[in-house]
Amino acid sequence: MSASDPQAGQGAGGPALHTSDLPLPLLSRGKVRDVYEAGPGLLLMVASDRVSAFDVVLPQPVPGKGEVLTQITAWWLSRLQGDQPHHLISVTPGEILERVPELAGTREQWERRSMLVKRTEPVLVECVVRGYITGSAWKEYRTQGTLAGETLPEGLQESQRLDPPIFSPATKAQQGEHDENITFQRTVEILGSDLAHELQRRSLAIYSAGTETAEARGIILADTKFEFGVDPHGELILIDEVLTPDSSRFWPREHYQVGRGQPSLDKQPIRDYLDGISDWNKKPPPPDLPDEVVQASRERYLEIFRRLTGTELASYVPPRFG
Numbered sequence: 001m002s003a004s005d006p007q008a009g010q011g012a013g014g015p016a017l018h019t020s021d022l023p024l025p026l027l028s029r030g031k032v033r034d035v036y037e038a039g040p041g042l043l044l045m046v047a048s049d050r051v052s053a054f055d056v057v058l059p060q061p062v063p064g065k066g067e068v069l070t071q072i073t074a075w076w077l078s079r080l081q082g083d084q085p086h087h088l089i090s091v092t093p094g095e096i097l098e099r100v101p102e103l104a105g106t107r108e109q110w111e112r113r114s115m116l117v118k119r120t121e122p123v124l125v126e127c128v129v130r131g132y133i134t135g136s137a138w139k140e141y142r143t144q145g146t147l148a149g150e151t152l153p154e155g156l157q158e159s160q161r162l163d164p165p166i167f168s169p170a171t172k173a174q175q176g177e178h179d180e181n182i183t184f185q186r187t188v189e190i191l192g193s194d195l196a197h198e199l200q201r202r203s204l205a206i207y208s209a210g211t212e213t214a215e216a217r218g219i220i221l222a223d224t225k226f227e228f229g230v231d232p233h234g235e236l237i238l239i240d241e242v243l244t245p246d247s248s249r250f251w252p253r254e255h256y257q258v259g260r261g262q263p264s265l266d267k268q269p270i271r272d273y274l275d276g277i278s279d280w281n282k283k284p285p286p287p288d289l290p291d292e293v294v295q296a297s298r299e300r301y302l303e304i305f306r307r308l309t310g311t312e313l314a315s316y317v318p319p320r321f322g
């Protein structure tokens with residue numbers, strides 16, 4: 001902790017943030033992140049506490065969620081450092097302020113939930129890796145016997161392990177739509193063979209490293225999605241969030257049972273609540289969440305952080321990069 005960072009290690013206590021308002025040019029508001037231009041070649045990615053279910057953003061934010069997503073990404077990237085070139089420059093508030101002094105008056109909005117990153121040209125294919133068959137992959141297999149168009153062995157059960165893990169890319173959906181799974185052949189057509197193979201190789205390598213770490217902590221990393229971008233030097237680098245509960249399915253090992261769907265470590269209280277509301281058709285506008293559901297979800301995010309890193313978020317000091 002440096003003298004310029006009196007707040008370092010004081011996390012997860014601030015008010016919830018639904019939508020940020022910072023004195024920088026706003027580039028986009030995604031489902032979760034508000035992305036700002038932060039000077040030449042730089043972006044500030046602010047992870048809000050917005051939470052979505054069934055691809056719909058819910059009215060109530062979950063306090064602490066944005067911080068958990070950002071700090072988990074930084075934690076993974078510091079572990080992968082050296083093997084995987086990535087976009088993260090800093091998550092340390094004092095360092096961010098040095099680079100982007102305009103942010104001095106709005107610190108409570110962005111600190112601990114924001115990443116200062118290298119701006120890239122994102123590759124327009126999402127790099128999904130599946131180590132277990134679930135979700136849209138299970139649906140496709142159950143009806144067609146394939147995953148991303150490739151035939152899989154017969155007789156697989158829901159949530160069964162896939163060995164080796166499968167690279168199953170998707171194209172990014174427009175707002176309100178679901179991502180669309182595509183074949184590797186289609187990926188080659190969109191991006192060219194060299195880039196498609198490089199994305200496959202890199203994605204499988206990160207997934208494999210991540211799995212090893214997560215398994216040691218009793219977490220099954222069932223599947224995950226990576227994004228890559230091309231930096232101004234033409235280098236392909238890992239971008240966006242990395243191995244978080246929003247971009248991945250984390251299953252607690254102790255509850256894993258093949259042949260059925262698995263409870264989600266993070267969003268289960270919200271899903272259960274929404275499933276219990278019979279007159280919501282899973283389309284906007286979404287219903288309000290009662291406070292106990294919001295609190296239960298917050299506890300889940302904090303628990304994931306604790307389990308993965310072995311540290312309380314409130315006393316966690318983020319890694320430095322550079």
Ligand SMILES: Nc1ncnc2c1ncn2[C@@H]1O[C@H](COP(=O)(O)OP(=O)(O)O)[C@@H](O)[C@H]1O
Nearest residue numbers: 030031032033087117118119120122229239240
């Ligand atoms: N280093 C980067 N350069 C450019 N764009 C990035 C970078 N890292 C992440 N992004 C983009 O920022 C957005 C993050 O916002 P998010 O709320 O996660 O959006 P989404 O709803 O599309 O998932 C994504 O569109 C992602 O592709």
Ligand SMILES: [Mg+2]
Nearest residue numbers: 030031032240
């Ligand atoms: Mg995203």
